[in-house]
Amino acid sequence: MYVTLPTEFSNCETTPTFAEMRHIGQDTRVRAGGSLFFEGDEVEWLYQVKSGLLRVTRMLEDGRRQVIAFGFPGDIVGFPSNGLHNTDCDALVDSCLQPIRRSALESGEGAPELHQHLLQAALREISAMQDHFMMLGRKSAVEKVASFLGVLAQRVGKKIDGSIQFELPMQRTDVADFLGVTTETVCRTLTQLRKSGVISIENIHTIKILRPDALLALSEGGD
Amino acid sequence: MYVTLPTEFSNCETTPTFAEMRHIGQDTRVRAGGSLFFEGDEVEWLYQVKSGLLRVTRMLEDGRRQVIAFGFPGDIVGFPSNGLHNTDCDALVDSCLQPIRRSALESGEGAPELHQHLLQAALREISAMQDHFMMLGRKSAVEKVASFLGVLAQRVGKKIDGSIQFELPMQRTDVADFLGVTTETVCRTLTQLRKSGVISIENIHTIKILRPDALLALSEGGD
DNA sequence: CGTGGTTTTGATAATAGTCAACACGAGTGG
DNA sequence: CCACTCGTGTTGACTATTATCAAAACCACG
Numbered sequence: 123m124y125v126t127l128p129t130e131f132s133n134c135e136t137t138p139t140f141a142e143m144r145h146i147g148q149d150t151r152v153r154a155g156g157s158l159f160f161e162g163d164e165v166e167w168l169y170q171v172k173s174g175l176l177r178v179t180r181m182l183e184d185g186r187r188q189v190i191a192f193g194f195p196g197d198i199v200g201f202p203s204n205g206l207h208n209t210d211c212d213a214l215v216d217s218c219l220q221p222i223r224r225s226a227l228e229s230g231e232g233a234p235e236l237h238q239h240l241l242q243a244a245l246r247e248i249s250a251m252q253d254h255f256m257m258l259g260r261k262s263a264v265e266k267v268a269s270f271l272g273v274l275a276q277r278v279g280k281k282i283d284g285s286i287q288f289e290l291p292m293q294r295t296d297v298a299d300f301l302g303v304t305t306e307t308v309c310r311t312l313t314q315l316r317k318s319g320v321i322s323i324e325n326i327h328t329i330k331i332l333r334p335d336a337l338l339a340l341s342e343g344g345d
Numbered sequence: 346m347y348v349t350l351p352t353e354f355s356n357c358e359t360t361p362t363f364a365e366m367r368h369i370g371q372d373t374r375v376r377a378g379g380s381l382f383f384e385g386d387e388v389e390w391l392y393q394v395k396s397g398l399l400r401v402t403r404m405l406e407d408g409r410r411q412v413i414a415f416g417f418p419g420d421i422v423g424f425p426s427n428g429l430h431n432t433d434c435d436a437l438v439d440s441c442l443q444p445i446r447r448s449a450l451e452s453g454e455g456a457p458e459l460h461q462h463l464l465q466a467a468l469r470e471i472s473a474m475q476d477h478f479m480m481l482g483r484k485s486a487v488e489k490v491a492s493f494l495g496v497l498a499q500r501v502g503k504k505i506d507g508s509i510q511f512e513l514p515m516q517r518t519d520v521a522d523f524l525g526v527t528t529e530t531v532c533r534t535l536t537q538l539r540k541s542g543v544i545s546i547e548n549i550h551t552i553k554i555l556r557p558d559a560l561l562a563l564s565e566g567g568d
Numbered sequence: 569c570g571t572g573g574t575t576t577t578g579a580t581a582a583t584a585g586t587c588a589a590c591a592c593g594a595g596t597g598g
Numbered sequence: 599c600c601a602c603t604c605g606t607g608t609t610g611a612c613t614a615t616t617a618t619c620a621a622a623a624c625c626a627c628g
Contacts, residue, residue, distance in 0.1 A: 129625080142605080157362075177525070180475055180476075180478070180479055182479060182483065182565070182566070183565065184565075184566050186479075186483045186566075187483070188478050188479045188482045188483050190475050190478055199432075201468055201471050201472075201518060202468060203468050203469050203471065203472030204469070207477060208472045208475055227464075228461075228464065238353075238451075241451065241464065242465075243507060244464075244467055244468065244471065245424055245426050245467065246426050246427070247471055247588065248424050248426065248467065248474070249424075249426030249431045250429075252403055252413050252431055252432060252473070252474075253403075253431075253476045254410045255403070255411050255413055255474075255477070255478075256403055256405060256409075257482060258478060258481035258482045258525060259408070259411045259481045259522075259524070259525025260405065260409045260411050261527060262482055262583075262584090263583075269510060293606070293607090294606075294607065294608095295405075295606085295607095297480075301481075301482070302482025302483060303584070303585090304584075304585060304586085305608095306584085306585075306586085306607095306608080306609085307583095307584060307585075308607095309607065309608050309609080310584090310608080310609080311609095312608080313608075323623090326592090326607070328595090341366075342405070342406065342407075343405070343407050343409075483614095485615080486615075486616070494574095509616060516574070516575090517574075517575065517576095518574085526616075526617090527616075527617060527618080528574090528576095529575095529576080529577085529616085529617075529618080530615095531575095531616075532575060532576050532577080533576085533577080533616095536576075536577085548625095549574085549593080549624090549625080551577070
């Protein structure tokens, strides 16, 4: 029981990306389903994703959930506010993380390069969140799903002649809670995109963008 | 023509809140309707609101607009991403601002106290935006409006016996674009709250919360 | 007093949600 | 190896919420 504690099962690599080792922990692996932190926890570490996929969420008392962000390789999660985590975070697939001491962000003495890197990451985070506001507040279901697929294609897609293919490791529920729609709407929208020949669904967790131009148009409201 | 440039019409005060004057500009006044910056502008200054009200927005090509945030006294607006503004910002009423050099945030050498203050403000901003995700993605129109009024009451409300009164200086359109609904929905919801005796609308820009407890319940999904 | 912009209300339509059934696939145990 | 089961995904029928379009009311200002 109480199973969702972080399950560290080995170290993965040992080359810190930044000079000041003192502020960087040993790389950590978390199994799919394992949690990194919960809302209200004191922040000791931030985490830079090296491989895998994290899910950052926030819950309402009545169970409604919003996926705040997905943590793809390169992303940093766990920025504190008043020293506390204000979201939950868990791994959707086995993931490898580089922990970074909170103090490297907040005081940063002795590791100016790392401090700078974290600060810039936080500022990029603000900007990315502003984009997502537009998504949640002003886009239709089709535009939301199309935008989401577009971003993923750009971020983790592999070009195969004219089309772009990528893994969609999270569940439909996660996509829905990220986009502020229901699972059913995500399904229907994907079906609609498939039937109109914009994408093909290779299998549940693999999408191929057949017509990137059409997808882009849909994501911006072009019919 | 080209009228929306910042209209500075005087200095207002001269007591910098932080030690290192070098990084702090003279207090600046902006008239209602004046713009502080536009999306894509190079960031030279951040602004801490001393009085008045700012509106931070982002636009889609087709004209759809999302109000990212309102800048109330105490708030800091204008965090850069890659050195650029990624939103527009203008003043809704005559406002007084304290400009702070971007370098105070990003390099901060010589003014560690100010740097720290700005960093913490950025981190609080991230947390506040996460809350707003829930608002945009998962709350109904009534919950959105009730939450919004609740926050304003807490932030700028004045207690008058059992009720809380405050100014709502922005237009209905701004509230709508902030909450991700239409103006009509904002109006109808306010009317509904008024008719059910939760609020009274003293005049278009003045709201009185008659039953704070009921408003709170509505903002969390309680019927 | 008009005039223009904003707010409010009403009637109707469209989008997305809900509830329910069914399909699919992975893993389990007979 | 084959049901069986459970969780997830998909589809369908229907409903509810919110958007849209249009008209009226209100207000601020010249």
